[in-house]
Amino acid sequence: MNSIDLVSNLNQETHSTPEAIKIGNWMQKGGFATMLGIKVEAARPGWCLVSMPITKHHLNSVNITHGGASFSLADFAFGLASNAAGATAVGLNASMSYPAASKDGDCLIAEAVEETRSKQTGNYRVEVRRKSDNEIVGLFCGTVFVRGDLVSQWIE
Amino acid sequence: MNSIDLVSNLNQETHSTPEAIKIGNWMQKGGFATMLGIKVEAARPGWCLVSMPITKHHLNSVNITHGGASFSLADFAFGLASNAAGATAVGLNASMSYPAASKDGDCLIAEAVEETRSKQTGNYRVEVRRKSDNEIVGLFCGTVFVRGDLVSQWIE
Amino acid sequence: MNSIDLVSNLNQETHSTPEAIKIGNWMQKGGFATMLGIKVEAARPGWCLVSMPITKHHLNSVNITHGGASFSLADFAFGLASNAAGATAVGLNASMSYPAASKDGDCLIAEAVEETRSKQTGNYRVEVRRKSDNEIVGLFCGTVFVRGDLVSQWIE
Amino acid sequence: MNSIDLVSNLNQETHSTPEAIKIGNWMQKGGFATMLGIKVEAARPGWCLVSMPITKHHLNSVNITHGGASFSLADFAFGLASNAAGATAVGLNASMSYPAASKDGDCLIAEAVEETRSKQTGNYRVEVRRKSDNEIVGLFCGTVFVRGDLVSQWIE
Numbered sequence: 001m002n003s004i005d006l007v008s009n010l011n012q013e014t015h016s017t018p019e020a021i022k023i024g025n026w027m028q029k030g031g032f033a034t035m036l037g038i039k040v041e042a043a044r045p046g047w048c049l050v051s052m053p054i055t056k057h058h059l060n061s062v063n064i065t066h067g068g069a070s071f072s073l074a075d076f077a078f079g080l081a082s083n084a085a086g087a088t089a090v091g092l093n094a095s096m097s098y099p100a101a102s103k104d105g106d107c108l109i110a111e112a113v114e115e116t117r118s119k120q121t122g123n124y125r126v127e128v129r130r131k132s133d134n135e136i137v138g139l140f141c142g143t144v145f146v147r148g149d150l151v152s153q154w155i156e
Numbered sequence: 157m158n159s160i161d162l163v164s165n166l167n168q169e170t171h172s173t174p175e176a177i178k179i180g181n182w183m184q185k186g187g188f189a190t191m192l193g194i195k196v197e198a199a200r201p202g203w204c205l206v207s208m209p210i211t212k213h214h215l216n217s218v219n220i221t222h223g224g225a226s227f228s229l230a231d232f233a234f235g236l237a238s239n240a241a242g243a244t245a246v247g248l249n250a251s252m253s254y255p256a257a258s259k260d261g262d263c264l265i266a267e268a269v270e271e272t273r274s275k276q277t278g279n280y281r282v283e284v285r286r287k288s289d290n291e292i293v294g295l296f297c298g299t300v301f302v303r304g305d306l307v308s309q310w311i312e
Numbered sequence: 313m314n315s316i317d318l319v320s321n322l323n324q325e326t327h328s329t330p331e332a333i334k335i336g337n338w339m340q341k342g343g344f345a346t347m348l349g350i351k352v353e354a355a356r357p358g359w360c361l362v363s364m365p366i367t368k369h370h371l372n373s374v375n376i377t378h379g380g381a382s383f384s385l386a387d388f389a390f391g392l393a394s395n396a397a398g399a400t401a402v403g404l405n406a407s408m409s410y411p412a413a414s415k416d417g418d419c420l421i422a423e424a425v426e427e428t429r430s431k432q433t434g435n436y437r438v439e440v441r442r443k444s445d446n447e448i449v450g451l452f453c454g455t456v457f458v459r460g461d462l463v464s465q466w467i468e
Numbered sequence: 469m470n471s472i473d474l475v476s477n478l479n480q481e482t483h484s485t486p487e488a489i490k491i492g493n494w495m496q497k498g499g500f501a502t503m504l505g506i507k508v509e510a511a512r513p514g515w516c517l518v519s520m521p522i523t524k525h526h527l528n529s530v531n532i533t534h535g536g537a538s539f540s541l542a543d544f545a546f547g548l549a550s551n552a553a554g555a556t557a558v559g560l561n562a563s564m565s566y567p568a569a570s571k572d573g574d575c576l577i578a579e580a581v582e583e584t585r586s587k588q589t590g591n592y593r594v595e596v597r598r599k600s601d602n603e604i605v606g607l608f609c610g611t612v613f614v615r616g617d618l619v620s621q622w623i624e
Contacts, residue, residue, distance in 0.1 A: 031215040032222035035191065059187040060235070062310055066188035067235075067247050068228025075224045079216070091223050092433060093455050095251035095407055095563045097591045097611055099584035115595075116567035116604050121404060121457065123565045123607050125593070127583075136584050139591050141609050143405050143565055145433065145457070154218055248589060249611050251407045251563055253435045253455055255428035271439075272411035272448050276613065277560060279409045279451050281437070283427075292428050295435050297453050299409055299561050301589065301613070343527040344534035347503065371499040372547070374622055378500035379559050380543040384536025391528070391535075403535050407563035466530055 017044040020084035024048065026155045027080055036069065038076050045085035046114030050077045051131070054106045064101040065108070065137075071096050073110045074126040074140035081112035081124055082144045083151050089122060094142035100135050107131040110138075120146050173200040176240035180204065182311045183236055192225065194232050201241035202270030206233045207287070210262045220257040221264070221293075227252050229266045230282040230296035237268035237280055238300045239307050245278060250298035256291050263287040266294075276302055329356040332396035336360065338467045339392055348381065350388050357397035358426030362389045363443070366418045376413040377420070377449070383408050385422045386438040386452035393424035393436055394456045395463050401434060406454035412447050419443040422450075432458050485512040488552035492516065494623045495548055504537065506544050513553035514582030518545045519599070522574045532569040533576070533605075539564050541578045542594040542608035549580035549592055550612045551619050557590060562610035568603050575599040578606075588614055 024040035027033060036058070041049040050073065052058075058069040074096060082089040102108060112126045121143060128138030180196035183189060192214070197205040206229065208214075214225040230252060238245040258264060268282040277299060284294030336352035339345060348370070353361040362385065364370075370381040386408060394401040414420060424438040433455060440450030492508035495501060504526070509517040518541065520526075526537040542564060550557040570576060580594040589611060596606030 027217045030217040030222065031212045032225050033216070035213045036224075056187045057191045060189070061183045061186040066186065066228065066231070067250070068192075068224065068231045069188050071227050071231065071250075072222065072224025075222070075227065079223075091254055092404065093251060093253035094223070094227075095249060095609065097249035097584075097609070098247055099586065099589065099591055115607055116565075118567065121567065123567055125607075139583055139593075139609065141563065141565070141607065143455070248560065251453065253428075253453070255430065255433065255435055271451055272409075274411065277411065279411055281451075295427055295437075295453065297407065297409070297451065299611070339529045342529040342534065343524045344537050345528070347525045348536075368499045369503045372501070373495045373498040378498065378540065378543070379547075379562070380504075380536065380540025381500050383539050383543065383562075384534065387534070387536040387539065403566055405563060405565035406535070406539075407561060409561035410559055 015044060016042045019086060020044045020048070022155065023084055023151055024080050027076065032072070033076055036072055038073060040080065043080055043084050046081055046117065048077055048080045048084060048112050050080065050110050052108045054102055054104055054108060056104050059104060064103050067098055070102070070108060070128050070138045071140070073108055074128050074138055077110040077112035077126050078124050078140065078142040081114055082122055086151055088147045088149050088151050089144035090147060092143045092145050094140060097139045098137065099139065100137045102130050102137050108137065122146060171200065172198045175242060176200045176204070178311065179240055179307055180236050183232065188228070189232055192228055194229060196236065199236055199240050202237055202273065203268065204233055204236045204240060205265065205267050206236065208264045210258055210260055210264060212260050215260060220259050223254055226258070226264060226284050226294045227296070229264055230284050230294055233266040233268035233282050234280050234296065234298040237270055238278055242307055244303045244305050244307050245300035246303060248299045248301050250296060253295045254293065255295065256293045258286050258293050264293065278302060327356065328354045331398060332356045332360070334467065335396055335463055336392050339388065344384070345388055348384055350385060352392065355392055355396050358393055358429065360389055360392040360396060360424050362392065362422050364420050366414055366416055366420060368416050371416060376415050379410055382414070382420060382440050382450045383452070385420055386440050386450055387454070389422040389424035389438050390436050390452065390454040393426055394434055398463055400459045400461050400463050401456035402459060404455045404457050406452060409451045410449065411451065412449045414442050414449050420449065434458060483512060484510045487554060488512045488516070490623065491552055491619055492548050495544065500540070501544055504540055506541060508548065511548055511552050514549055514585065516545055516548045516552060516580050518548065518578050520576045522570055522572055522576060524572055527572060532571050535566055538570070538576060538596050538606045539608070541576055542596050542606055545578040545580035545594050546592050546608065546610040549582055550590055554619055556615045556617050556619050557612035558615060560611045560613050562608060565607045566605065567607065568605045570598050570605050576605065590614060
């Protein structure tokens with residue numbers, strides 16, 4: 001999967017930084033991210049792009065992607081974008097809207113963008129799109145509390 | 157697991173209705189709910205109680221429950237409470253706060269309550285608690301759009 | 313207006329504490345609360361009841377109460393409940409749903425309840441109702457960041 | 469006030485349409501918008517720019533802008549952007565974060581952008597900034613329900 005292609009219409013620079021990618025790879029190995037199949041495509045402080053292929057394990061009883069699955073992808077992107085600068089940020093709350101659905105065989109792409117960041121809090125916006133047609137299936141907003149410790153302490 | 161015990165301190169009647177339980181069992185068989193281990197404990201129109209044991213597959217990289225996992229449990233409860241009367245209700249959006257964390261070995265209990273319901277929309281509140289000590293780990297609010305069709309059409 | 317009547321069906325104790333009422337009266341004198349006609353009915357740490365009579369100055373162009381007006385009442389209640397214990401709490405974010413409308417001549421009552429409170433954050437829920445028939449017109453959830461300083465420093 | 473200046477760094481086209489401006493002017497005459505001093509700067513279907521000078525009547529007891537005041541400005545912008553195409557849209561819910569404060573003498577500018585719109589629902593994002601330094605003081609997300617009737621029926 002080519003992250004340049006994924007963001008070509010998002011009017012964003014796509015360069016990643018090594019520290020952010022290292023943090024992303026570590027987050028990607030978490031149990032929940034692994035179970036859901038979440039993959040980091042690109043990351044730098046305050047921004048990232050992550051993907052999740054939809055399988056039958058992501059569906060609800062009417063065979064569309066469960067709201068919790070697309071939220072989880074957005075929440076992972078929120079976590080990576082807010083921690084990618086190296087200071088630990090903890091999610092306080094988040095909201096999500098579901099303008100459209102997705103289904104088995106789709107691939108979802110989430111792009112997280114930092115809107116504000118102060119010493120103690122930060123606000124992030126995440127758009128979740130179907131890769132095939134770029135349709136928005138989720139709009140997510142989240143707020144973090146910034147702690148004083150570093151993410152690097154947790155990585156090996 | 158005894159649903160009477162689960163809600164003993166919630167000051168709620170715990171009686172379920174057969175139609176709501178039938179809908180809950182059908183929702184529980186969905187791919188995502190199955191993968192996460194979500195179980196319906198009790199349900200009636202506008203209310204339900206669901207549980208999810210936390211395993212290593214629900215954790216993030218710092219070994220606490222991923223925000224997406226507890227959100228997914230709350231979202232499932234929201235879906236059941238809003239559909240348990242038999243009319244199809246579709247989630248429009250939701251918000252969640254995370255006042256505390258949970259970890260491997262905990263069991264999470266989500267209780268969804270209908271706050272308002274009109275012909276076209278409804279609002280629901282969900283509290284997610286650790287079963288062991290009843291501590292609130294998630295506060296969820298969601299809004300549905302009520303469609304004209306019946307849930308029963310989907311249940312063979 | 314009798315605060316006992318207002319909450320008679322809310323299954324809440326209605327006793328106030330002198331410190332919370334003092335803080336409420338000080339907040340009530342703020343420019344915005346004064347312009348909107350917000351009045352503190354009852355308050356104690358983590359809980360309060362406030363009212364706002366709707367006039368033509370609270371309406372939008374279709375002559376129902378502007379969403380910003382009912383939000384402002386809820387937000388005031390959120391601020392009072394979260395500061396009523398004496399430690400300064402600052403709103404980080406809030407969400408609101410509008411299940412019904414109100415109009416000129418109605419009186420709105422907002423009841424704020426603390427759901428969680430830790431050393432650094434707190435979560436509050438506010439219900440806004442029409443006094444005449446107790447119908448819910450607004451459902452509000454808010455999160456605060458708790459600072460180390462005291463509210464009393466601001467009150468001469 | 470020059471709307472070109474206001475949006476110069478927002479990378480948005482600033483052209484308005486006569487129908488949207490007509491709807492905006494009608495909304496601006498509502499009682500609440502008048503009391504708060506809200507002014508429409510530019511509008512077209514799915515987008516608008518509105519302003520509100522902060523006076524002592526917008527402040528809380530610690531002399532910063534009340535959260536309800538900046539929310540009200542954002543909510544007005546949300547209402548105009550979602551109705552500017554001529555079909556009546558009703559706000560279902562909204563959320564707001566407060567990354568920074570403003571005070572007496574500031575002028576707040578809110579820009580609303582349509583993120584998604586279907587036949588029945590729409591999602592909008594609003595940024596509220598201090599005009600003097602372009603600092604974000606509010607981030608707002610809102611969802612509307614689209615009704616079948618026209619806004620024009622309400623304008624004499």
